[in-house]
Amino acid sequence: MDNQTQPYKSSKPHVISFILSLLVTLLAFWAVASEEVSAAFAVPFILLLAVIQVAFQLFYWMHMSERGHSYPLLFLGSGLLVVVVTVIAFAYWVWW
Numbered sequence: 001m002d003n004q005t006q007p008y009k010s011s012k013p014h015v016i017s018f019i020l021s022l023l024v025t026l027l028a029f030w031a032v033a034s035e036e037v038s039a040a041f042a043v044p045f046i047l048l049l050a051v052i053q054v055a056f057q058l059f060y061w062m063h064m065s066e067r068g069h070s071y072p073l074l075f076l077g078s079g080l081l082v083v084v085v086t087v088i089a090f091a092y093w094v095w096w
Contacts, residue, residue, distance in 0.1 A: 032046070
């Protein structure tokens with residue numbers, strides 16, 4: 001069998017990542033809905049959860065960690081670099 005028709009060996013990693021994605025989503029909902037969590041904590045906490053959720057989506061569901069995905073990873077990294085440089089330049093321009 002070639003790689004396109006070969007079935008996955010186990011669905012266990014997908015189930016685990018699905019449960020973890022649900023947990024991250026529920027934590028974000030709790031941070032917003034709870035009156036016990038201050039906005040000063042909730043915003044960075046939700047941003048951290050968003051980064052974790054993106055990692056789950058890219059590496060478990062879109063299989064970016066497998067062979068043959070070097071160009072999409074390169075383009076994602078390049079886009080991230082452009083975003084970081086743009087945000088830093090904008091922050092420098094606003095506060096100068």
